[in-house]
Amino acid sequence: MKNMKKILLSIVSLLLVAFLAACGGKDTGGALSEDKLVIGVTAGPHEQVMEKVKEVAAKDGLEIDIKVFTEYVMPNTALAEGELDVNSFQTKPFLDNVVKERNYDLVDIAPTLTFPMGIYSEKFASVDELEEGAKLGLPNDPTNGGRALILFQSAGLITLKDGVGDQATVKDIVDNPKNFEFIELEASQLPRQLDELAGAAINTNFAIEHGYVPTEDSIFIEGSDSPWVNLLVVRGENKEDPVLEKLLKAYHSDEVKQFIEETFSGSVIPSW
The missing domain is CATH 3.40.190.10 (Periplasmic binding protein-like II)
Known part of the structure; x- marks a missing residue:
């Protein structure tokens, strides 16, 4: 019986420690530190x-x-x-x-x-060189994916449905003259997968991290008035x-x- 009491006390103690530890995380409420x-x-x-x-x-x-x-x-x-x-x-x-x-x-x-988001390619020096049926990569999150599609449209590669704006998805492409195939990948993976694609729309932070200089290495890039x-x-x-x-x-x-x-x-x- 004494051993059982000791075991029960040990369990209670462990549960109390676990509870206190769980309560010890950072509080999301209250003001920020002043310094x-x-x-x-x-x-x-x-x-x-x-x-x-x-x-x-x-x-x-x-x-x-x-x-x-x-x-x-x-x-x-x-x-x-x-x-x-x-x-x-x-x-x-x-x-x-x-x-x-x-x-x-x-x-x-x-x-x-x-x-400025850019289109990059390891195979082609211009968007005009992209071949029929080429695979083009773009980010798979809704915001950057829509931005990439707007960039492809600005480059003359596709036409999007009127009024879709940055909510565009590949389903909103109404004209794709060269029948490009669009491959959606996690944004940070696009530079690593570029050699398997004809081209890709890549966020500048990930392009720079991968060693690209956007103003020199992209084959098409957003203007300085990018919103x-x-x-x-x-x-x-x-x-x-x-x-x-x-x-x-x-x-x-x-x-x-x-x-x-x-x-x-x-x-x-x-x-x-």
């Missing part, structure tokens, strides 16, 4: 720019802890769940789609960068927190703008 932010970015240019922002912000007493992601799903999940205070990697259409699908309370607070501006995003409850003013002051500084212009030579555009 430290945890910011999520995607690898590549967003990471490089945020490292510069971190350097500038430190002069104003703001510490930035950068968390790097290699895809587009987890930065919003991590922000919504309180593992991040801010993220920097997405456009307004992408954010709106995530908020609608997952019911996250996330809002944008400021513009950051524009990454696809990236954003700083926070939880709705924190959008008025004073610490964010320090972040914006650092990010929108002349020092950061100069860094972007000198580092990326027009492939990444400061958009404030």
Whole structure:
């Protein structure tokens, strides 16, 4: 009987420890710290720019802890769940789609960068050279997929149904003169799969990460007037927190703008 009591006490103790541990995660409620932010970015240019922002912000007493992601799903999940205070990697259409699908309370607070999407090819030097029935890759998420289709249309490769805008899918192609086959892949995988495709529409951050120089290596690219501006995003409850003013002051500084212009030579555009 004594042994049984000891076993029961041990089980209760373990359950109590587990409960306390489960309650020890980061609370998603409440104000942000006044002097430290945890910011999520995607690898590549967003990471490089945020490292510069971190350097500038430190002069104003703001510490930035950068968390790097290699895809587009987890930065919003991590922000919504309180593992991040801010993220920097997405456009307004992408954010709106995530908020609608997952019911996250996330809002944008400021513009950051524009990454002109380009069409890349290991086999052809011009979109005019693409052959009948060629396989073209594009991102498989709704926002970037629609953007890629608009890019293909701008390049004269297809025609989309009137009025579909950035909600376009491959089902909205109404004219495909060369009978291109469209292969939808996760955005970060497109550079790695490019040698198996005739061409692909690739987001600039992933193109740069793979070693491409968008203004030199793409065979067609969005113009400098691209409306696809990236954003700083926070939880709705924190959008008025004073610490964010320090972040914006650092990010929108002349020092950061100069860094972007000198580092990326027009492939990444400061958009404030």
